Structures are given as C-alpha cells and as structure tokens.
Amino acid sequence: xxxxxxxxxxxxxxxxxxxxIKCEQNLGHDTMYWYKQDSKKFLKIMFSYxxxxxxxxxxxxxxxxxxxxxxxxxxLHINSLELGDSAVYFCAxxxxxxxxxxxxxxxxxxxxxxx
Amino acid sequence: xxxxxxxxxxxxxPEGENLVLNCSFTDSAIYNLQWFRQDPGKGLTSxxxxxxxxxxxTSGRLNASLDKSSGRSTLYIAASQPGDSATYLxxxxxxxxxxxxKGTMLLVSP
Numbered sequence: 101x102x103x104x105x106x107x108x109x110x111x112x113x114x115x116x117x118x119x120x121i122k123c124e125q126n127l128g129h130d131t132m133y134w135y136k137q138d139s140k141k142f143l144k145i146m147f148s149y150x151x152x153x154x155x156x157x158x159x160x161x162x163x164x165x166x167x168x169x170x171x172x173x174x175x176l177h178i179n180s181l182e183l184g185d186s187a188v189y190f191c192a193x194x195x196x197x198x199x200x201x202x203x204x205x206x207x208x209x210x211x212x213x214x215x
Numbered sequence: 216x217x218x219x220x221x222x223x224x225x226x227x228x229p230e231g232e233n234l235v236l237n238c239s240f241t242d243s244a245i246y247n248l249q250w251f252r253q254d255p256g257k258g259l260t261s262x263x264x265x266x267x268x269x270x271x272x273t274s275g276r277l278n279a280s281l282d283k284s285s286g287r288s289t290l291y292i293a294a295s296q297p298g299d300s301a302t303y304l305x306x307x308x309x310x311x312x313x314x315x316x317k318g319t320m321l322l323v324s325p
Contacts, residue, residue: 104258133312143259143304143315156312190258203249204313206258 103127104207106191112213113181120177121210123191131155132174133204134166135190143190149174150196178212186214217242217307221316228295229324236290236319238305243283246308250279250290253302253318262303263290295323 104125113119125132134146148156152168163179178185191207218241228234247266251259263272263279265288271280278291288305302320306313
C-alpha cells in the first residue's frame with residue numbers, strides 16, 4: 101500500500117491554465133507538506149498543514165492555493181500557470197509538526213510542465 | 216537562514232569502493248539531520264536520521280556522522296553496489312521544516 105500518493109504523476113499544460121495536484125496519506129500522520137523541486141534539483145518547502153490548518157506558508161505566489169479537506173489530504177491548486185512553475189512537486193507527511201524529530205515520508209512526485 | 220551545501224555534486228565510482236558524501240550547513244541550531252535517497256522519477260526515501268544530540272547512525276552499509284560544531288555531516292557507503300546509484304540529499308531540520316542540500320548524484324558502475 102502506498103503511504104503517500106500523489107496524482108497526477110505527470111501534468112503537461114499551457115500557460116495561463118489552472119491545474120490541481122492531489123495528495124493523500126494513509127499513515128495517520130497529522131502534518132502534510134508541499135515541496136517544490138526545480139530544474140536545479142533544489143527542494144524547497146512551500147506549505148505545511150497540521151490537522152487541516154496552515155502552519156507554514158513560505159514565499160510562494162498567491163496563485164498557489166493549498167487546500168486540506170481533512171488531515172489525510174492536502175491538495176495544491178495553481179492558477180494562471182507560468183513557465184517558471186514547471187517543476188516536480190512533492191507531497192510529504194510526518195507524525196506531527198515539530199520539533200523536528202519526525203521522519204518525513206514523501207510521495208513519488210508530480211512533474212508539472214508548463215508550455 | 217539555514218544553507219546546506221553538498222560536495223561533490225556528482226560522483227562516479229567502480230563497484231566495491233567505499234565512498235564518502237559530504238554535507239555542510241551554516242546554522243547548528245538544528246533538531247536533527249536526515250539523509251535521503253532519490254531515484255530518478257521517484258520520491259525521496261529516508262535513509263538515516265541523526266538527532267542533534269547524536270554523533271552517528273548506522274544502517275547496514277551506511278554510516279552517517281554529525282558534527283554540529285563544525286557544521287558538517289558525512290554519509291559513508293561501504294562496498295558500493297550498482298544499486299546504490301541515486302541522488303543522495305541531506306536535510307537539516309528546524310522546528311517544522313527541512314532545509315535540503317542540492318544533493319550528490321552517485322553512479323556506481325559494475
């Protein structure tokens with residue numbers, strides 16, 4: 101059974117479109133994250149939710165809007181896609197949100213290509 | 216702000232060699248340090264986690280060390296195998312987030 105699953109795995113779309121990436125974890129974890137890995141392979145935190153509440157919101161354009169309907173799901177909606185949004189987006193989860201003692205479990209990633 | 220540097224960026228070795236991957240960081244106020252493995256087109260797999268109070272952790276052929284005073288960690292891989300080929304990332308844990316290095320791409324040739 102997949103612990104953290106993301107869909108879709110690949111997404112190719114035109115500039116200006118709106119798209120969503122979904123994430124679900126079946127580990128019973130309280131905290132979920134979205135990370136972005138750019139073309140230089142640099143992984144950076146975007147958002148973190150603990151029990152459906154936003155706890156971390158890094159400097160990310162407001163075209164990106166996370167939604168957590170319950171603690172097992174954290175979806176990422178992106179409006180008005182731009183070329184620079186092309187990246188691999190990783191969802192992750194951990195037991196709780198701190199203090200840093202938790203091992204993160206990552207999904208397989210969703211590769212977004214904006215043309 | 217935490218900055219994490221991994222050296223080398225890429226490494227190619229023949230099978231059977233022992234090797235060391237390096238990670239340095241600027242802020243020693245960390246809770247733990249993790250080493251991850253990333254295979255192409257796949258997610259990240261946690262290999263080892265060292266708490267800030269620990270000096271090293273071992274798992275099979277892997278040994279990770281942590282020296283907070285010098286801001287360094289190493290991942291030692293013994294008797295490397297082609298299946299070890301992947302990108303290895305170190306990540307430093309603050310209160311709620313991980314700060315990643317850019318990784319070392321390892322290729323172990325048969």
